[in-house]
Amino acid sequence: TTPAKAETTYQIATDSTFPPFEFANSHNKYVGIDIDLLHAIAKDQGFKVNIKPTSFNAAVQSVQSGQMDGVIAGMSITKEREATFDFSKAYFMSGVVMAAKPNGKVTSLKQLRGKRVAVKTGTSGAQYAQSIHKKYGFKIVTFDESNDMYQDVLTGNSAATFEDSPVMKYAIRQGTKLKIYTKPALSGPYGFAVKKGHNQKLLRMFNNGLADLKANGEYARITRHYLGAKG
Ligand code: GLN
The missing domain is CATH 3.40.190.10 (Periplasmic binding protein-like II)
Known part of the structure; x- marks a missing residue:
């Protein structure tokens, strides 16, 4: 044997x-x-x-x-x-969305002028931010962990975050007090x-x-x- x-x-x-x-x-x-x-x-x-x-x-x-x-x-x-x-x-299909506080102060990319946007290093969210930050006039703040970038928006340091749509939706369903304001950009599969x-x-x-x-x-x-x- x-x-x-x-x-x-x-x-x-x-x-x-x-x-x-x-x-x-x-x-x-x-x-x-x-x-x-x-x-x-x-x-x-x-x-x-x-x-x-x-x-x-x-x-x-x-x-x-x-x-x-x-x-x-x-x-x-x-x-x-x-x-x-x-x-x-x-x-799995995904795409990048903008999430901000649900208070309605920042509801579109245009309202990011002069503000900060939290992204995660090396991600498509970060790449998306790089590609549009000049046009919309915002500053990019980078983090290594998704939780830390959500926190940066919740504390008000950043006005918004760019995160993968299924992940942002799941976090919101789990109680993260953020809201998605844009349709997915850079859509593509994992x-x-x-x-x-x-x-x-x-x-x-x-x-x-x-x-x-x-x-x-x-x-x-x-x-x-x-x-x-x-x-
Ligand atoms: N889907 C995104 C990317 O590939 C984010 C991945 C992640 O944050 N784990 O860049």
């Missing part, structure tokens, strides 16, 4: 706090759509994962430097990133990423596992668990 082949363990980086995609629950267990999908895909395809939460920017860079094998962090598939990363098939030309087997297994989960209802079950029936 041949001994069972040991399963490869891959080192996966993620954003520390990006609910409902990744976050520590009340039992201090790492959960979320990304985390549950990755565990289910690993089980389906016969590999193991060691998940390391860090800032989004650090997660992206740790894969770029070859320190980590892959990143799943609500990471948007973009042309720029495709120069240095190979992405999986898309698994993907799992590896360093370009590296970890191709892992990428293939991710895609195969994702297809299996979509076919057997597990993908729908996981997203419904966090988002409810309407998503």
Whole structure:
């Protein structure tokens, strides 16, 4: 008899706090759509994962430097990133929205003139801010964590934040006292990423596992668990 082949363990980086995609629950267990999908895909395809939460920017860079094998962090598939990363098939649609206090003082991009906007380093929200801050005359304030940028708006230091639409909606549903005032910009899907030309087997297994989960209802079950029936 041949001994069972040991399963490869891959080192996966993620954003520390990006609910409902990744976050520590009340039992201090790492959960979320990304985390549950990755565990289910690993089980389906016969590999193991060691998940390391860090800032989004650090997660992206740790894969770029070859320190980590892959990143799943609500990471948007973009042309720029495709120069240095190979992405999986898309698994969730997103876009960047502006959120501000619900008091109605700042309800559009035009009202940001002379004010501050909180964004997270290395994200599409930050890229969006860069692309329009001259036109709308606002100053960009950067944070490593989504919670800290929400806090900066709640305290009144920043007038608004640019955040991914599903994440901002979820935070508001969980009680964050902010309101979304714009339609999603830079809309596009999330993907799992590896360093370009590296970890191709892992990428293939991710895609195969994702297809299996979509076919057997597990993908729908996981997203419904966090988002409810309407998503
Ligand atoms: N989707 C955004 C991006 O890829 C934000 C990701 C995040 O904050 N975890 O830049």
